[in-house]
Amino acid sequence: METDRPDGRTPNQLRPLACSCSILHRAHGSASWAQGETKVLAAVYGPKAGTKKNENPEKASIEVIWKPKTGQIGKLEKEYEMILKRTLESICIRTIYPNTTTSVIVQVVHDDGALLPCAINAACTALVDAGIPLKHLAVAICCSVTDSGCIILDPTKEEEEKMKAYINLVFPNTIVSVLPERSSQVGSEPMAHGIMTSVTQGAMSVDDYLHCLDRGRAASARLSEFVRKNIGPKSTWLGRMGFLCR
Amino acid sequence: MREIQLPLSQTQKVRLQKALEQLESLSTKVNSDASVIIADSIHVNHEDGVLKGHGTADLNGEVVATLCGVVERVNKLVYVRALRSRYKPEVGDIVIGRVVEVAQKRWRLEINYNQDAVLLLSSMNMPDGVQRRRTAVDELNMRCIFEENDVVCAEVRGFQHDGLHLQARSRKYGKLNRGQLLTVPPYLVKRQKQHFHHLEEFGIDLILGCNGFIWVGEHVEAKDDMIEDQVSQSDSQVLFPNKNCVSLEEQEKNYTILETRKYISRAANAVRVLSTLGFNITLEIIKGIIDLSLSMNLDIHDMLGSEFCVLVAEKEAERRSSMKKRR
Numbered sequence: 001m002e003t004d005r006p007d008g009r010t011p012n013q014l015r016p017l018a019c020s021c022s023i024l025h026r027a028h029g030s031a032s033w034a035q036g037e038t039k040v041l042a043a044v045y046g047p048k049a050g051t052k053k054n055e056n057p058e059k060a061s062i063e064v065i066w067k068p069k070t071g072q073i074g075k076l077e078k079e080y081e082m083i084l085k086r087t088l089e090s091i092c093i094r095t096i097y098p099n100t101t102t103s104v105i106v107q108v109v110h111d112d113g114a115l116l117p118c119a120i121n122a123a124c125t126a127l128v129d130a131g132i133p134l135k136h137l138a139v140a141i142c143c144s145v146t147d148s149g150c151i152i153l154d155p156t157k158e159e160e161e162k163m164k165a166y167i168n169l170v171f172p173n174t175i176v177s178v179l180p181e182r183s184s185q186v187g188s189e190p191m192a193h194g195i196m197t198s199v200t201q202g203a204m205s206v207d208d209y210l211h212c213l214d215r216g217r218a219a220s221a222r223l224s225e226f227v228r229k230n231i232g233p234k235s236t237w238l239g240r241m242g243f244l245c246r
Numbered sequence: 247m248r249e250i251q252l253p254l255s256q257t258q259k260v261r262l263q264k265a266l267e268q269l270e271s272l273s274t275k276v277n278s279d280a281s282v283i284i285a286d287s288i289h290v291n292h293e294d295g296v297l298k299g300h301g302t303a304d305l306n307g308e309v310v311a312t313l314c315g316v317v318e319r320v321n322k323l324v325y326v327r328a329l330r331s332r333y334k335p336e337v338g339d340i341v342i343g344r345v346v347e348v349a350q351k352r353w354r355l356e357i358n359y360n361q362d363a364v365l366l367l368s369s370m371n372m373p374d375g376v377q378r379r380r381t382a383v384d385e386l387n388m389r390c391i392f393e394e395n396d397v398v399c400a401e402v403r404g405f406q407h408d409g410l411h412l413q414a415r416s417r418k419y420g421k422l423n424r425g426q427l428l429t430v431p432p433y434l435v436k437r438q439k440q441h442f443h444h445l446e447e448f449g450i451d452l453i454l455g456c457n458g459f460i461w462v463g464e465h466v467e468a469k470d471d472m473i474e475d476q477v478s479q480s481d482s483q484v485l486f487p488n489k490n491c492v493s494l495e496e497q498e499k500n501y502t503i504l505e506t507r508k509y510i511s512r513a514a515n516a517v518r519v520l521s522t523l524g525f526n527i528t529l530e531i532i533k534g535i536i537d538l539s540l541s542m543n544l545d546i547h548d549m550l551g552s553e554f555c556v557l558v559a560e561k562e563a564e565r566r567s568s569m570k571k572r573r
Contacts (some may be wrong), residue, residue, distance in 0.1 A: 042288060049361035092310055094301065100360055128284060131328045133301065133312035136285040172285075223277075228283050 005159065007036075011152040013217060014141075019121075019230045021129045028132025029221035033122035035154060037112035044130040047100035050089040059094040060102060064123075067107045080116055085171055087120055087197045090238075093133045102132060114142035116168050116199070121227070128231045135233075138196055139223040140170045143212040145204060152212050153219050158185035165202030167209065170195055258556045265559040269566065280318075282311040282326060287325070290324055299325025300334075333432040333457035334411055339402040340441040342427070342455035344414070345392050351385055353392050356410065358432065358457045361412045365400055370414040397422045397461065397516065399453055418442055424502050425451070425463020426514045431443040432458035440482075443529045448509040448536070454527060462513045464502050494504045509548060512536055515549040519558055522550075533560070 009015070015036030024030035027043035034040075047060055055061040064085040066077045074082075086090070088104060105125065106119050117140035122139045144155045144166035155163060172194045254262065282288065288309045290296045298304060301313040302325060311317070316327040335341070335357075343355030343363055354362040367380050373391060392398055399413035399419050414420055435454050444451040444465060453461040502510075516535035520527050535558055539549050548554060 048361040097360060128314055131313060133303075135305075135312065136286050136302065136310075137283075231283060 002028050005152065006206050007156065009060060011150060012219065013137050014154045015156075015191075016221065017223075017226050019125060019226070021125060026132075029126045029128070031125035031129055031130070032109075033118055033125060033201075033204045034109075035114060035118050035121075036156065037110055038115055038118045039109035040115070040119045040122040041109055042119070042126040043105045043107075043124075044102060044126045044132065045105070046102035046130075047132070048103070049100060051099050051101055052129040054196045055101075060092065060097040060100045062092060063101055063103045064088065065103065065105045066119075067105065069108045069111060069136065080119065081201060082167075083116065084119060084123060085198065087138060088123060088127065090196055091124065091136060091138050091172075092127070093135055096133050097212040102127075102130075107175075111157065113155050113160045116140070117142045119217050120170055120197075121223070125227065125231055136172045137224070137227055138170050138172060139218055139220045139227060140168065142166060142168050143216050143221060145202075145208045146213070147209065151208070153215060163202070165200065165204040165208070167200040167204065167212050167216075168196065169195065169213070169220075170197035171217060171220040179217070216228070254552050254556070257332075262556045262559055265556070265563040268563040269559075277353055280316045282317055282510070283314050286311045288317055288326075295322060296531070299322045299323050299559075301326030301328060314556075316335070320499060330431075335359060335363075335402045335405075335457075336437075337402055337404050339437070339456040340399070340453070341397050341402060341457045342397060342414065342453060342459035342461050343457075345394055345396045345398060348392070348394065349387055351380075351388075353398070355398060357410075357412075357455075358429070358459065359410060359411055363412050364406075364408065364529075365402075365412045365414065367402065369412065370400075370420070372415070379524070381413065392421060397427050399461065403542070409487050413540065422461050422463055422501070423466075425510055426459055428460040428462065428514055428517050428521075430458045430460060430517065430527060432456065434458070434521060434524070434527045436526060438528070445509075445513070445533070448490060448513065449506050450513055450526060451508050452513065452529065454529075460527070462510050462517070464506055511546045512549065515539075515546060519549060519555055523555060523559055525558075525562060531562070534565075 004214065005011070007015075015038075018034040019031065021031050022029075023032055023041075024043050027045055029044040030042065032039065032041045051061055052055040052063065062085055064081050066073055066081045066084070068077055082103070084106065092102075104123050106123060108115065108119070120138060122141035124134075127134060128137070142155060142161065143151055143153055144163040145151055146162070147164050152159065155166065160166065195213070204212075288302065288311060289308050296309070298309055299317060301311060302309050303312050304310075309324065311326050313328040314327045315326045318325055318327050326339055327502065329457070333559065336526075341357045343357040343365075345353050346362060346570075347354040350569045351367045353365045355365055359537050367384060367388060372378070372380075372384070396412070399422055401416045403411040403413040405411070435458060437456060441454045441456070443454070444450075445452060448467050450464045451461070451463050453463075455461070513532060513536055516532045516539070517527060519535060522532060535549075538558070538561065539546075539554065544554065
């Protein structure tokens with residue numbers, strides 16, 4: 001059964017994506033990420049010397065500061081901070097810079113649903129912009145389940161309030177070869193099967209969860225392609241110039 | 247580090263785009279397969295026993311990139327050169343730093359690295375030029391040599407257990423006065439044999455620090471130690487060059503003539519134009535931009551406008567085309 005969505009999208013359609021890097025002058029890396037009306041600005045400072053009190057000084061530690069659009073941070077923002085910190089810790093190679101702290105500041109510009117995946121995508125792009133070594137990229141997506149059991153991707157805030165349950169998923173980016181011949185030999189991109197982060201909200205059956213995984217994994221391929229196009233060395237002005245001037 | 251922020255008109259945008267495409271066509275033949283994104287796999291011949299360098303990691307027997315940048319291969323070493331990252335010190339680099347702290351027997355300098363660099367009192371020449379042991383009196387007088395927020399030129403000595411160590415053991419290093427300090431991305435400054443430049447026709451000194459700090463200042467003569475010894479006998483104030491003195495003679499020493507100050511600003515704006523466009527910062531290109539602005543009778547502040555930046559990009563494209571044909 002097809003569900004008509006208020007903004008005219010099909011159930012598997014994402015909102016339009018927009019991403020720009022290196023927009024803040026003083027940050028070592030920064031990125032702005034927008035999915036539809038939801039927009040997040042992420043800044044990365046560091047690695048800076050020193051470690052916080054209860055952190056492990058033999059590894060690089062990551063500090064996440066979540067700044068809401070208005071007011072003070074509450075319980076929900078604290079949970080977002082913790083989820084974001086764990087996701088970023090799992091993708092960074094933390095043994096290269098011991099006894100350092102990398103600060104990631106996430107500023108919410110507007111919230112129109114699916115805020116946490118938008119913030120994760122912005123923070124990962126900002127880490128790439130800062131030159132922090134990463135194991136792989138991460139793409140985040142939100143799936144939701146209606147009362148009738150239909151699964152839709154990337155809900156808006158209006159749709160979020162009507163949903164029975166929803167899930168935030170973070171997948172690692174796929175590995176593609178540098179040589180174009182090898183890619184054509186495979187025929188299609190190999191699908192990575194890992195899941196980095198999974199956070200559910202509301203009542204969700206096991207079947208719904210597995211359906212959300214399939215839909216999210218399929219949609220993350222489009223997100224991966226968008227991310228790689230935007231953060232590659234040839235995509236930005238400075239990258240092109242630095243690339244040309246080698 | 248930010249994107250180009252020039253308010254370009256439509257005609258200037260077209261001209262700039264054409265110059266960029268020309269530059270890209272000159273370089274694409276050599277570099278087309280070299281750029282990687284995080285988690286890209288790098289093709290290597292495993293039978294040769296390849297070494298994995300900076301910016302790469304081993305994942306299931308496959309070499310993958312951990313940074314976005316350009317793959318470089320030196321014999322058996324494969325590494326990724328990041329395009330937007332902070333300074334990576336190497337022994338022997340010329341760096342310019344700013345003093346952030348005066349601690350016991352050392353100064354801490356900020357050099358665009360992830361920790362502060364350390365300049366020990368024993369790693370530098372004393373202002374009077376005498377080679378002797380450092381005493382407790384020298385420790386008490388450390389703020390007379392460098393104080394907080396001074397700009398210092400030094401050389402990377404190496405990594406010790408407590409961090410990165412610098413040294414300033416000749417007359418050409420030390421405190422920098424009467425000029426401008428600029429900050430550019432470190433990858434725009436290439437490592438060369440000479441990082442100290444004296445522009446004689448303008449009377450200014452240019453120091454291209456490997457960490458992206460660039461100093462443009464008034465020229466100072468590098469005196470040898472013998473003359474310094476004779477001066478120190480007659481004038482005890484040489485021991486404390488940082489002392490605040492309101493006498494007319496001291497003000498005369500710190501005065502820089504207007505013509506030299508204009509040349510300093512013009513050279514600094516030339517570096518800013520190169521940084522905005524993302525071009526390599528070398529002495530020849532800086533001189534070329536200064537001469538171009540002088541020949542056009544351009545005001546110093548107009549060098550930062552859109553029209554001049556587009557013109558510089560077009561001149562650079564012409565220069566590389568001519569170099570290509572000549573080769």
